Structure formats: structure tokens, C-alpha cells
Amino acid sequence: MVLTNNYWTLCKIDLASYDVSGSHRGYREEVLLSVQQQFQIWFPSIAELKELSSQDDRKIQATLLSHFLSQNSASSKECSITAGLSLRCYISHGIVDACQKLAQQFGDRYGFSHLDLLYLVLTDDGKIKSFQEVRENSQSSYPYFWAHILRKFNPDKAGLWNWTNLLTRRHPELTRTLWVEFGLSLTTPWGKLNDIKRYQMEALSPQEQDVVEVFHGVYRRDRREQGARGKCPEPSESQLQEMRDRLFPRGVVYNSSDELLEQLKTIAQFIQEQILNPTEISPPSNASAMELEFLDEHRDQAIMDAIEGVLSQRLQKLQKSAWYSEFAPHFLPSLRLIYCENKSQSEVAKQLNMNNQCQVSRILKLKQMLKQIREEVMEKMLQILLNQAELNSSQGVLDPNVFDSLIELLSRYLDETVFIEAAKEISTARKYQRMTSLFAEKMRYYLKYSQSI
Numbered sequence: 423m424v425l426t427n428n429y430w431t432l433c434k435i436d437l438a439s440y441d442v443s444g445s446h447r448g449y450r451e452e453v454l455l456s457v458q459q460q461f462q463i464w465f466p467s468i469a470e471l472k473e474l475s476s477q478d479d480r481k482i483q484a485t486l487l488s489h490f491l492s493q494n495s496a497s498s499k500e501c502s503i504t505a506g507l508s509l510r511c512y513i514s515h516g517i518v519d520a521c522q523k524l525a526q527q528f529g530d531r532y533g534f535s536h537l538d539l540l541y542l543v544l545t546d547d548g549k550i551k552s553f554q555e556v557r558e559n560s561q562s563s564y565p566y567f568w569a570h571i572l573r574k575f576n577p578d579k580a581g582l583w584n585w586t587n588l589l590t591r592r593h594p595e596l597t598r599t600l601w602v603e604f605g606l607s608l609t610t611p612w613g614k615l616n617d618i619k620r621y622q623m624e625a626l627s628p629q630e631q632d633v634v635e636v637f638h639g640v641y642r643r644d645r646r647e648q649g650a651r652g653k654c655p656e657p658s659e660s661q662l663q664e665m666r667d668r669l670f671p672r673g674v675v676y677n678s679s680d681e682l683l684e685q686l687k688t689i690a691q692f693i694q695e696q697i698l699n700p701t702e703i704s705p706p707s708n709a710s711a712m713e714l715e716f717l718d719e720h721r722d723q724a725i726m727d728a729i730e731g732v733l734s735q736r737l738q739k740l741q742k743s744a745w746y747s748e749f750a751p752h753f754l755p756s757l758r759l760i761y762c763e764n765k766s767q768s769e770v771a772k773q774l775n776m777n778n779q780c781q782v783s784r785i786l787k788l789k790q791m792l793k794q795i796r797e798e799v800m801e802k803m804l805q806i807l808l809n810q811a812e813l814n815s816s817q818g819v820l821d822p823n824v825f826d827s828l829i830e831l832l833s834r835y836l837d838e839t840v841f842i843e844a845a846k847e848i849s850t851a852r853k854y855q856r857m858t859s860l861f862a863e864k865m866r867y868y869l870k871y872s873q874s875i
Contacts, residue, residue, distance in 0.1 A: 516586030611690030728798035
């Protein structure tokens, strides 16, 4: 059931707000009296209810959307603005609910709360925007998130609550933050397999490649024929059976559809990892020894610059955090204990008087930190290569295939020389086990250099 006052109370970001239990809400509710009064005029028999039935909820949304889209006169323009504000109030509550549900579903496992997400999507300031202003900004990338939601909303196909929840989970900045900061991808395993990259395919075993190729042959065909877009659902029993039939002549046998399904999930989980497991991959034929030597010359400085930048950003974020700021002074000391003194996270917690190992893990987020640093190094190295080839000028032209090959070369090179080993160290860290990777060496150098920070 939906609360009726969701249509005239606007949720606004406020990270200092609390609920009655003393927990952080992260937002406050502002009553828009003019919207409430007009709502009571439009829906006199409904406005007095505390909760709405699904049928009444959909009826209200269709009516408000009709008012919002109509501007044939000065009076209808006022109605449009008010109806738009009412829908925006409703959307703001839907956004809060979506963030809370994401935190409930994944927060404990991946180390985030709804507060980490709200500021990305709860951006409506309540200022009046007419439909004309929305249309003028329609070509912009997320000029107003609420406008993006309303532009694509069809009350005949979905309720606004579920539609808001869906688009919130798909918001580019939110999904990027969940992946980069917390290591959580909201993409389904089938979406990962459907969009697998060439270099990821080459990292699979021959049998796994056969499985993915057959998956594509059946799954992509059916999506094309059905005109399917958006979320990739789990393959059906008939699809799995057809895949098994296609795999059999290749000498790949699965005794049941469940067995094949588990194999597909395993491959999808492998694809999820941006840092690949060790594999023997020869560099592309267009990668000369001179090019690799050039990469070696600039790699170490790029790593140092990325470490400095990412650690500084993460420290600042902790310092500004409404709920983690008290732990900010422990951030660099914790890293020094791990990388310079070979301490486990449990030992770090004990030495710095923190509650437990989980608290240390949530503050450091080592896997996410490594991914961020890798992204920074990739970007810096790519820029260096483009500058060397004089392809950053207005006259510079780079064939898309060449660019893709360059990205692939850099990704493999950095993974094999730096980040695979660094990721393994983080995943298998044990007490008194010294980290010996190139990345750990650079991290130790920076942490000792920044001792006074």
C-alpha cells in the first residue's frame, strides 16, 4: 500500500537527518501545501485516505500525468506545474524506497547503506519546472532524474512506483558507484554472458568458449525474434535443452539443464571480475617489443599517481561521510599495517581499537580500491599512448578497431604485469604473509612517503 501524502511531500537529500530510532534517514520530507490543496480538489474522495489501493494509485497517476502534459491555456499551465510537482513528490518516495531496498538486499554483503546511494539519485530540489523546460532539456544526459522517469512513463504499462524503482536501479551513476566503490554489479549473469567482450572470451577455456558460443546462438536469436530489450532473464528450460543439443556434437556433454545452468553462472561470475585470473595470453600481433618497452617506462609512475589520487579521494570521502568520518584517521594507518607490517585485518582492528575485522574491511574496501586504481592507471596509460601517437589533436584520427585493440593490449598488459598478482594477494592475504607484488611495492613506497599525512 502507498501512503496518500506521498503525492504532496517531497523527499530532499539531508544526510544529517535521523528517524525516531536515531538511525540516519539521509533525507527529509517537505510538505508542499499548494500541491496538497490541489490534490484535494482533484481527488476529494481519495485525499482523506491514509493509504491508497493499487487501483486508486494507478488512477491518480494517469490523471496527474494527463494534467502534466496539458498546457493549452494559462490555467492548464498552472495545473501542469502542480501535477508535475505531485508526481515528483511520489517519485522522490519511490527513489528512497529503491535505495533502501538495494541496501537491504546487498548492503551487508557489499558494505554500503542507502546513504551511499541517495545523494546520487535524490536530486529534486522542488523548483518549479514546466513541461516546456523539461522538453528543452530532453536531449541532455539526466538533466533531471525525475524528468527522465516521467518522459518514459506509460501508466498503461506499469505503475509509477515500480517504474521509478526500475529506473533508479538502472541509473548510470548509481550502478557505476555500486560497482566501482563496492564491487556490486546489478547486471544479471545472463546480461554478462550476452555482452561478453572478445578479450574475456579469449580468457576462457575452449570448452567454456563453446558453451558461450552456443549460449549466444540460442539466447541472442530468441531475444532478436522477440524484440526483447533491457534485463536479460534466466534462460528457459527449452533454451537450455537446445544448448545441450548443440553442445553434444562438439563433445561437450551436460547431463542436465541444471548442470549447464550452473556452468553458465560460473562463467558469468568469472566475467564479472574486471581483473582476470592468470592466463597465458600472447600480446596482439601488432604489439611490438618497442611498444611493450614504452609501456614499462611509464607504468610505474602511472601506478604511483593513481595510488596517490585514489587514496586521497577515499580519505576525503571518509572525512566527509556522515557515518564513517570518525574512522577516517584509521584509513592510512590501516593500510600501512597491512602492506608494510603484514598485519591481518583482525590484527589491524585490535591494534587500532576498532570493533572487528568487518569494520576494517568496510572502511578499506581493498578490492574496490584496487579496481579504482586500475581504472586510473588504464586512463593515464591510454592518454600517454594517444599523446605519443599525436591522436589527441583535432586532426588526430584513430580507427575504432585500432582503438579497441589498444584498450585490449593495455588491459592485458596491466593485468598480467600488475593487477592479477595484486588481486590474488588481497584475496588470499594471511597473517605474516608478505605482499611481494609490484603493486604492493608501490603501495608501501607511497604509504611510507605519506607517513606525515
